[in-house]
Amino acid sequence: MAFVDWESEFFQRDRSIHPPALTPEYKTSVLRSPRQPLLSLQNSLSEVTGPMFGENELGPLDNDLILNYAKGGDAIGERIIVHGQVRDESGRPVPNTLLEFWQANAGGRYRHKNDRYIAPIDPNFGGCGRTISNDDGEYWFRTIKPGPYPFRNYVNSWRPAHIHFSVFGTGFVQRLITQMYFEGDPLLAKDVMFQMIPDRDAASRLVAPIDLNATVPLDTLAYRFDIILRGRRSTLFENKLQGN
Amino acid sequence: MVQALRYLGETPSQTAGPYVHIGLIPHQAGFDIFNKNFSNVLVGADTPGERIRIEGRVFDGIGVPLKDVLLEIWQANAAGRYNHPADRQDKPLDKAFRGWGRTGSDFETGLYAFETVKPGSVIGRRGHRPMAPHVNLWIVARGINIGLATRMYFSDEEAANTADPVLNIIEPEIRRRTLIAKREMRGQSAVYTFDIYLQCDRETVFFDV
Numbered sequence: 001m002a003f004v005d006w007e008s009e010f011f012q013r014d015r016s017i018h019p020p021a022l023t024p025e026y027k028t029s030v031l032r033s034p035r036q037p038l039l040s041l042q043n044s045l046s047e048v049t050g051p052m053f054g055e056n057e058l059g060p061l062d063n064d065l066i067l068n069y070a071k072g073g074d075a076i077g078e079r080i081i082v083h084g085q086v087r088d089e090s091g092r093p094v095p096n097t098l099l100e101f102w103q104a105n106a107g108g109r110y111r112h113k114n115d116r117y118i119a120p121i122d123p124n125f126g127g128c129g130r131t132i133s134n135d136d137g138e139y140w141f142r143t144i145k146p147g148p149y150p151f152r153n154y155v156n157s158w159r160p161a162h163i164h165f166s167v168f169g170t171g172f173v174q175r176l177i178t179q180m181y182f183e184g185d186p187l188l189a190k191d192v193m194f195q196m197i198p199d200r201d202a203a204s205r206l207v208a209p210i211d212l213n214a215t216v217p218l219d220t221l222a223y224r225f226d227i228i229l230r231g232r233r234s235t236l237f238e239n240k241l242q243g244n
Numbered sequence: 245m246v247q248a249l250r251y252l253g254e255t256p257s258q259t260a261g262p263y264v265h266i267g268l269i270p271h272q273a274g275f276d277i278f279n280k281n282f283s284n285v286l287v288g289a290d291t292p293g294e295r296i297r298i299e300g301r302v303f304d305g306i307g308v309p310l311k312d313v314l315l316e317i318w319q320a321n322a323a324g325r326y327n328h329p330a331d332r333q334d335k336p337l338d339k340a341f342r343g344w345g346r347t348g349s350d351f352e353t354g355l356y357a358f359e360t361v362k363p364g365s366v367i368g369r370r371g372h373r374p375m376a377p378h379v380n381l382w383i384v385a386r387g388i389n390i391g392l393a394t395r396m397y398f399s400d401e402e403a404a405n406t407a408d409p410v411l412n413i414i415e416p417e418i419r420r421r422t423l424i425a426k427r428e429m430r431g432q433s434a435v436y437t438f439d440i441y442l443q444c445d446r447e448t449v450f451f452d453v
Contacts, residue, residue, distance in 0.1 A: 006330040013452065018257045019389040026259075028387030031305040035443045038452035039414060044369040046380050046395075047453045049328035050318060051344030059279045069277055089251045102267025112263045113274040114312070114351070126277045128267045164260065164267055171330075172318045173453045175391060177384055179258040193258055196389070202256045228252045 002093035002136060008232040009043040010173055011089055017202035019193075026192045027153055043173070050172035053098040055132055062130050065103075065143035069111075069126030076122050077106025077144030081222040082180070083214055086137045086167065089231030093137030099227075100166040101141065102128040108149030108161075117149055142220065148187055160187035160194065167227055174229040182223065183209045257390035264314050264384060265348050272348045284347035286317075286360040291341050293322025293361030297435045298396065298425065301354045302383065305443040309354025313385040316346040317358055317396075324364025324377070333367055362398065362434075368409050376404035376411070378423075383440065393451045396438045399426045414449055422448045 021033035041047070061068040066075045082101075086094040104110045104127065107119035111127050125144065133139045146161045162179040169175065181188055188194050188207065197203040205228070214222035265273040271281060287295065298317070301309040320326045320343060325335040327343050341361070349356045365374045376397055383392040397405050405411055405424065414420045425438035440448045 006328070014254060015452070017253055021389055023389060026387070026389070029259075029389060030387075031308075032310070032385065032387035032442050033389075034392065034447055034450050035305075036419075036447050036449075038450050041410060041413075041451045041453050042369055043453070044375060044410075045326055045331055045333075045366050046318075046320075046375070046378070048330050049326040051342050052328065057280050062278060069275075087252065089254060091250070091252055100267050102263065110263045110266060111273065111275055112266050114262060126266075126270070126275060128270055128277060130267075130278075164258075164264070166260075166268060172380060172382065173393070175316075175382055176255060176257060177260045177264075177391060178255055197256045199253075199256075202253055205253065205255055206258070228255045230254055231251065 002095045004095065004170060005232050006170060007048065008234070009048065010171060011231045011233065013173075013230060017197070017199045019196045019198070023192075023196045026196060047173045048171045050168060050170060050174070052096070053132060053168070058130060058132065063141035065125065065127065065129045065141065068129060070124045073124045075105070075125035075144050077125075077147075079142070079220040080145050081140060081142050081214060081216070081220050082163065082208070082225055083138070083140035083211070083222065084208075084225040084227060086133045086139065086227045086229065088169075088229050090234070092231075094169055094229055095133055095135045095137050097133050097137075097170065098130065098168045099133065099139050100128070100130040101163050103143065103146040103163040104149055106144050106147050108147035119147065119149065145182070153192055157192065158187055158190070160185040160191050165227065167229065169229040176227075176229060178227075179206060180225045181207045183207055259386060259389050260314060260384035262312050262386040264312075268314060268346060269348050272351075282346055284345050284356075284358045286319075286341065286343065286345045286358065288340055291361055292336075292338060294434065295359070296362050297357060297359055297433060298379065298438055299355060299357040299435060300425075300438040300440065301356065302349060302385075302440040303442065307444075309349070310385055311349055311351050311354045313349045313356070313383060314346065315349070315356050316344065316382045317360070318380040318382070319343045319360065319378075320363040320366050322361045322364050324366045326366070335364070365404060373407060373409050374404075376401050376408040378408075381440075392442075393453050394440065394448055395423055395451070396436070397424045398436060399424050419449050422446065
């Protein structure tokens with residue numbers, strides 16, 4: 001079981017590795033980005049605490065997107081396993097944390113009342129799942145590889161294949177939503193979302209390599225996607241939040 | 245030459261996009277898939293504390309409410325204690341009250357709402373001055389590249405708000421008001437309205453936490 005330091009403050013977030021709020025090339029951000037500087041706030045209990053979730057809240061098929069919405073057949077598409085480890089910036093595993101994921105189907109269509117793309121809905125595919133990392137911070141789920149799809153930014157804007165991830169961590173300030181991309185996708189070089197990450201090394205952390213060691217031979221391919229959440233200050237000197 | 249610092253970089257944020265509901269609140273996307281769903285109702289029949297409703301809208305830079313925004317709240321219980329191992333305050337802990345909820349704004353009106361209890365005051369940073377009762381919010385949507393963090397305080401806690409260590413670091417006093425939700429009674433129910441402005445002259449204070 002990985003050691004969890006519940007009480008120490010978090011490292012200051014390195015904003016230079018995240019896309020800025022205002023990115024005019026992603027047009028929707030223009031009216032939805034704060035203009036005032038964020039107010040820097042040192043951690044209190046409100047920041048180092050956060051919600052926790054238990055296995056008993058999940059169903060047995062919640063991490064199997066091939067089966068969790070099947071209505072008599074399997075979801076159509078490339079069968080893949082996505083797995084990885086959640087760690088913090090110090091390399092410590094983040095155990096027992098909730099991960100949620102959602103995606104388009106193999107044709108690039110979302111099961112969502114607002115998605116009008118021409119590609120068909122797959123009657124056997126819902127497109128969402130969730131799991132809780134194990135004692136070593138590892139997680140895995142099974143799904144089909146999502147397809148690329150167009151979106152309204154420029155007339156001819158296409159999203160590379162991706163899976164959306166939501167992760168909690170142990171404090172609410174570790175909360176993160178991101179997207180996992182696939183090794184070798186030619187649309188990555190054209191993608192506004194991916195290209196607006198200012199630090200290219202950081203951007204590469206969103207591209208999952210194929211992992212032949214984790215496949216099920218003759219059955220399912222695998223990709224590895226490790227997730228890094230914010231780290232915490234070590235306790236070399238007293239820096240706990242609660243007074244003595 | 246120097247040794248390398250071997251910290252791993254945080255995974256970069258990406259927008260939650262317009263279809264965030266599929267993954268986090270699938271019912272709003274239009275289908276049922278999980279046996280247990282997370283919701284905007286934080287309370288059960290036995291939760292101690294004053295029942296309150298928090299509602300409002302999130303406005304963009306030209307005053308249009310976002311109809312595809314997702315909000316999460318995180319709060320202490322009515323006694324002022326978080327349901328988390330780091331909170332070792334000597335106060336009652338209600339294991340059944342997680343203190344967390346999520347919701348999407350209405351696709352037609354942009355209105356969001358939470359059903360919860362009013363949180364108590366929590367000890368401040370390193371045991372200093374107590375913080376006024378507040379709710380922590382986290383906001384994601386299409387067009388928001390990294391989640392926005394803010395706090396909601398309560399209009400009927402004027403004395404506590406005046407002494408609050410976080411409100412007091414907001415230099416322009418006028419901006420502190422952007423974090424204070426207005427209380428009203430709707431029949432027997434206490435309702436706090438908390439509208440959030442993403443930009444312009446009424447821009448809500450967002451924190452780099």
